[in-house]
Amino acid sequence: MPRFALLIEYDGLPFHGWQRQAGGQPSVQAAIEAALGRLEPGPHTIAAAGRTDAGVHATGQVAHCDMARDWDPFRLSEALNFHLKPAPVAILRAVRVADDFHARFSATERRYLFRLQARRAPVTHDRGRVWQILNPLDVAAMREGAAHLIGSHDFTTFRSTLCQAKSPVKTLDEISIATAPVPGGTEYRFSLRARSFLHNQVRSIIGTLERVGAGGWDPADVKAALEARDRAACGPVCPPQGLYLTGVGYPVDPFAA
Incomplete structure (x- = not known):
């Protein structure tokens, strides 16, 4: 499965933090995973470099996701941004990365x-x-x-x-x-x-x-x-x-x- 790194910007005010919430409260992770589900049906789980708390913002968060299709990176970012509306989350860039890249564990x-x-x-x-x-x-x-x-x-x-x-x-x-x-x-x-x-x-x-x-x-x-x-x-x-x-x-x- 092709792996992509996502460079992400978001306003943290409407969210209960980055991490998906067990009670269903809005989170940045859940918003992006839902957008991925619109592109390729089925459950999606993404991993981020940092699990920001409720109310914390990001201008350079990084996450990675695995896709079934080998998407053109530009088209992937454009499609995700379309499906993320109106949430205050933007995919600034998507790039194809090696299978062993991990947004959290590869970070220095x-x-x-x-x-x-x-x-x-x-x-x-x-x-x-x-x-x-x-x-x-x-x-x-x-x-x-x-x-x-x-x-x-x-x-x-x-x-x-x-x-x-x-x-x-x-x-x-x-x-x-x-x-x-x-x-x-x-x-x-x-x-x-x-x-x-x-x-x-x-x-x-x-x-x-x-x-x-x-x-x-x-x-x-x-x-x-x-x-x-x-x-x-x-x-x-x-x-x-x-x-x-x-x-x-x-x-x-x-x-x-």
Whole structure:
């Protein structure tokens, strides 16, 4: 059966996350599998690089599917986009890949972006797509705090109690923080990169760094929280709507050609 990799973009607001739900609640996976069923009758199961939570968005999710027909990749993406309407899900590209390609297990890194806006006026156009706070943050302090998290650590403090990963040890390759002006305030853009992340790790880190930027925590408190290896030492977990899965790395990029 020919295998295809799909590069996927979606708005996470209407969905209960990526993963198909036992209770039938809407999910991104179920929407794409239903569209595949319109092209080739029968059950379809796709695997993704990351199982994003409810309300989390993606601009560069990757999944793979097996088809009975050897579709032209462009026609496959066009047909899927037609059948996905009106769901806010888009197949940006489809490419033929080797049978041993796996969207999750072949991946060598995941990249996330978190958007946080500080302004007094309510967010309008970006509602549901950023985390809004009212007061500006100290970027230098947040960068100092974030530096303690770079590298390989036991991230138990920043891990959901529901996390099913076998080990809390992860290697965080990057946390960078950029700013951009928005009407009436500032947007803070946190970019994180690692081979893989624990459940709620990114949102736990961002919530903690926001406390540093707001002055509630000292940058050194981030190091102390990490070394505590205790979930109770974590700062607040930030809401999901500012989080985006922006890219997935592979030994050979299937979408490079």
